[in-house]
Amino acid sequence: LQLESAGIATIAVSIVREVTERERPPRAVFVRYPFGHPMGLAGDTAGQRRVFLEALKTLSEAESPGLLRDLGLRWRRTDFAALPAVELEGSPRR
Amino acid sequence: MREPWQRRWKRIYDRLLAEAFDRSDLLKRLWSRSLAAREGVTPFVPPPPLARSTLALLTTGGFHHHSAPAFDMSDPKGDPSYREVEIARPASEYTITHDYYDHRDAAQDRNVVLPIERAQELVREGVLKGLYGRAYSFMGHLLDDTHIPKMEENAREIGRHLRREGVDIALLTPA
Numbered sequence: 001l002q003l004e005s006a007g008i009a010t011i012a013v014s015i016v017r018e019v020t021e022r023e024r025p026p027r028a029v030f031v032r033y034p035f036g037h038p039m040g041l042a043g044d045t046a047g048q049r050r051v052f053l054e055a056l057k058t059l060s061e062a063e064s065p066g067l068l069r070d071l072g073l074r075w076r077r078t079d080f081a082a083l084p085a086v087e088l089e090g091s092p093r094r
Numbered sequence: 095m096r097e098p099w100q101r102r103w104k105r106i107y108d109r110l111l112a113e114a115f116d117r118s119d120l121l122k123r124l125w126s127r128s129l130a131a132r133e134g135v136t137p138f139v140p141p142p143p144l145a146r147s148t149l150a151l152l153t154t155g156g157f158h159h160h161s162a163p164a165f166d167m168s169d170p171k172g173d174p175s176y177r178e179v180e181i182a183r184p185a186s187e188y189t190i191t192h193d194y195y196d197h198r199d200a201a202q203d204r205n206v207v208l209p210i211e212r213a214q215e216l217v218r219e220g221v222l223k224g225l226y227g228r229a230y231s232f233m234g235h236l237l238d239d240t241h242i243p244k245m246e247e248n249a250r251e252i253g254r255h256l257r258r259e260g261v262d263i264a265l266l267t268p269a
Contacts, residue, residue, distance in 0.1 A: 001137060002246055003264050006253030008150070009141035012266040018126030025266075026138050035116045035195040036155075038267045039212070042203035052212050055265060056221070060144055065136035088221065089143060 001025065011059040013038040013051065020068055027062045029055050030070045037075075046080040047073075053086040060089055101168055108167070108193040116196070147262040148224040149217075152252070155200060155207035155269040156192025157231035159183075164191035165233035172235040174245035176252070179229040181210055194235050195269045207267055226261050234269075 003010050004026045012028040014020035015038050020028050031038065031051060040047035054071050115121045141147060156165050158177035166173040179188060185204050190197045200207040213225045230252050236242055256264070 002249035003152070003253040003256070003266075004137040004139055006250065007139055007257045008253055008261055008264050009139045010264045010266055013268065015268055016122050016126060018123055019129060022126060022129050022131040024132050024136050026136055035112065036197050036200055036269055037206050038269075039206050039209050042199040042206050045205075045212070048205050048209055048212050049215070052209055052216065052265070053221075056144055056216075059141055059263060065138035 009059060011055045013055060014068065017068070017070075024066055026065045027058055028068045029058050030068060031073050033073075033075050040073075041076070044080075047078070050080050050083065050086065053088065057086055057088055104170075105167055105193050109196075112194045113196065141263050144222055144263075145220060146223050148226055148260055149213060149222050150226040150256050150261045150264045151208060151210065151213060151229040151267070152231075152264055153208045153229065153267045153269065154232045154234040155267065156190045156197070156233040157188050157204070157208055157229075158191060159187055160189055167191065167193050171238060171240040173233045174236065174241035174248060176230050176232045176248055179208065179210075179231055181214075181225060181227050181229060185210075192233050192235075192269060197269070200269075207269055209265070209267070213265075226256065226259065 010026055012020070012025045014028045014030045015033050015035065017030050020030065029051070033040065039051050050073070051071065058067065058069050115125065157179050158164060162177050165175070188204070190201055205211050208229055208231065210229060213222070216222045217225050232245065234245070236245060
């Protein structure tokens, strides 16, 4: 909130949905991941990249404050190679 | 001042409690209900296009340089201070002090909490214009209002600094 007030657009990663709903940051993405792993598994570049790109996509597409988007990713059960690419503005292949 | 054995037991107790919370959706729900819902207006700044944006990384993962003071694990009300992580310095120069999550994976690969290398890849690919040369790490664990004003003051200070330095967007990661 303090960063956004300073003029910086922020995106938060949430791992406890209920806490984020109470805090109401400007924008957030939710992943059902354990504490200490908001970006995914250690050594899993593809999974970490997915969360990062989805966060950036949410950041660039949100039009009003309070968006909390569930990325639908599941701990150790999501096959990142099988997911469609994240399409960001001006960069269709990710 | 606590005796050293009391501090040791507190840290063991805190780690076990964190493990229990991590494994239980019910405990997470009960914990979240104990927190006051924030009131007031949510600020909102439209970001520039990503390819023209400089990103900063902030986390509550408890990262700090080996030579910097560790976060305060003896205060049950948390620690509102922060440490700087120089992006250009090797990960091996940094450590984690945080008893409220299992950070063995984050110590092995900091990108699970602080995705510096992932951000650098996106800059090289042109998805982002740049990555600010310093990340900021808090430890947090502020369970009541005691330290919140100081943490908010620190966040405001970082925000003003980053804006002056030309940072446009920020990714915030919890622990």
